[in-house]
Amino acid sequence: MRLGLSAPTQLVDLQDLRLDRIWVENEATVHIGAMCRHEQVAASRDVQGLLPGLAMLAAQIGDRQVRRMGTIGGSIANADPAACYPAGLLGLGATVHTKRRAIAADDFFVGIYTTALDPGELIERVSFPIARLSSWQKFKQPASRFSLVGVFVNRDSQGVRVGVTGAAPCAFRAHALEAALAANWSPAAARAVKIDASMLMSDLHGSAEYRAALIPELCARAVAAIQ
Amino acid sequence: VVADRLGIALDDVDIVHGDTGRVPFGMGTYGSRSLAVGGSAIVKAIDKVIAKGKKIAAHLLEAAEESIVFEGGQFKVAGTERAKAFAEVSLAAYVPHNYPLETLEPGLNENAFYDPTNFTYPAGSYICEVEVDPATGTVKVERFSAVDDFGNVINPMIVEGQVHGGIAQGLGQALLEHGVYDPHSGQLLTGSYLDYAMPRADDLPAFVVRTAKGHALHAQPAGREGLRRGRGHRLTTGAHQRHLRRAGHQGPADARFPLHRVARRTARSLRWLTTSVPPPPNRPASSWPPTPTRASWPAARACCPRCAWACRRPPSSSTCRT
Numbered sequence: 351m352r353l354g355l356s357a358p359t360q361l362v363d364l365q366d367l368r369l370d371r372i373w374v375e376n377e378a379t380v381h382i383g384a385m386c387r388h389e390q391v392a393a394s395r396d397v398q399g400l401l402p403g404l405a406m407l408a409a410q411i412g413d414r415q416v417r418r419m420g421t422i423g424g425s426i427a428n429a430d431p432a433a434c435y436p437a438g439l440l441g442l443g444a445t446v447h448t449k450r451r452a453i454a455a456d457d458f459f460v461g462i463y464t465t466a467l468d469p470g471e472l473i474e475r476v477s478f479p480i481a482r483l484s485s486w487q488k489f490k491q492p493a494s495r496f497s498l499v500g501v502f503v504n505r506d507s508q509g510v511r512v513g514v515t516g517a518a519p520c521a522f523r524a525h526a527l528e529a530a531l532a533a534n535w536s537p538a539a540a541r542a543v544k545i546d547a548s549m550l551m552s553d554l555h556g557s558a559e560y561r562a563a564l565i566p567e568l569c570a571r572a573v574a575a576i577q
Numbered sequence: 578v579v580a581d582r583l584g585i586a587l588d589d590v591d592i593v594h595g596d597t598g599r600v601p602f603g604m605g606t607y608g609s610r611s612l613a614v615g616g617s618a619i620v621k622a623i624d625k626v627i628a629k630g631k632k633i634a635a636h637l638l639e640a641a642e643e644s645i646v647f648e649g650g651q652f653k654v655a656g657t658e659r660a661k662a663f664a665e666v667s668l669a670a671y672v673p674h675n676y677p678l679e680t681l682e683p684g685l686n687e688n689a690f691y692d693p694t695n696f697t698y699p700a701g702s703y704i705c706e707v708e709v710d711p712a713t714g715t716v717k718v719e720r721f722s723a724v725d726d727f728g729n730v731i732n733p734m735i736v737e738g739q740v741h742g743g744i745a746q747g748l749g750q751a752l753l754e755h756g757v758y759d760p761h762s763g764q765l766l767t768g769s770y771l772d773y774a775m776p777r778a779d780d781l782p783a784f785v786v787r788t789a790k791g792h793a794l795h796a797q798p799a800g801r802e803g804l805r806r807g808r809g810h811r812l813t814t815g816a817h818q819r820h821l822r823r824a825g826h827q828g829p830a831d832a833r834f835p836l837h838r839v840a841r842r843t844a845r846s847l848r849w850l851t852t853s854v855p856p857p858p859n860r861p862a863s864s865w866p867p868t869p870t871r872a873s874w875p876a877a878r879a880c881c882p883r884c885a886w887a888c889r890r891p892p893s894s895s896t897c898r899t
Contacts, residue, residue, distance in 0.1 A: 493774035567712045
């Protein structure tokens, strides 16, 4: 609605559902309610301490007005190819909880503006395993300031996860980068990875080849920020 | 201009504009020349008013017209204390009880027309410091300094504001803005600010803006050279594009530029810059320019000796920017 792309005649206000809480369970999982504002996520002490990459990500979304009103649930349900949160969910191995079921982030983002949600299915919260070694790098498209490419890097006991947004019709995990970083956790290892441009988007702001070149570079910078 | 010239208060000057029924003949501004040309006409009209005022003052002061001087809003008999203020003289002109009616028409109302015999060419020099990130091709403007000679600056605040706006427009054009049409359908692709990159405050550094009074090539009576709306913008765009073209930067869609070429051209551009300037005062000339020298990069001026852009096109070709 803010971008002028949609003008619905009816709106349903979900404010009274109280889905705007952030809490930590057993020092192992952070739950973020679907209606938590970006600003709230960025400012949360729990998120800053346990999911530093996600706090960085939320703090850089859109502008002040968007961060004041936009919610994590709204962002992931919309699944804009350049939205920031999808990369964070993939990078952190999050789980999306709806009224009926739990969906792993890897299964949640299906395609451009498309998710695994059924019609009418409502997101309640997103849960994240804690990830103290996580970081976010965003290359802003100069006009809209959406991610031209955004890379989320997370290193935990299970290995390395790299979530990428903005580059393809749908956020995805960069398995080549994950493997390279699992073998050698260094910015140089990330820069050495070549990303296949054939699956990436081209638009007037950047070719697929340019996006392919940005992904390892941003990943390397995120790794450097963690070290 | 009027208050200064007549030595009267600013509040005593009324400016009438925006109503063609009340003002004499005029045209559009044509290259921001309103004050350079219109201001000169005002000065000419004021000089006529002063010349007539001297005749009236000579009568009132019982002195020869040649002995009257006009200074600080006073018509004075040269070398004496005897004087009449501008207001007294204008009262006498409109209420002519004591007035040389036989030789002089009452009133103090003058018109003047002015058409410049040549153009004015304000000069200026703009310098910016940019940082190019060779890995991503992004350009960040670190510092920007602008010094202009606009002739007599009438309102420094407006001038500084125009220079600010011009620089922002120029940086936007050089680095961000790009109207793009779909080559097949003709549809405008950059139809909103989601895709058309307008410069925003955080794209720009704090500018250093100064004015320096020099000598106008063709002095106008008002001594004022045109401050063009697009002035900062033209210099800025030129400075940037020239610089960045060497650096391999191609504007907002630079994204497409092969990254290794960005890095290589940046290095070459910096080398060119360091070899093009005279040695700094604290450095012996023998150590300047630093290696590699200009000779090792002769292509820079291959188009023609005069080409300041080093566009490297064939000499004297129609596409050479000189």
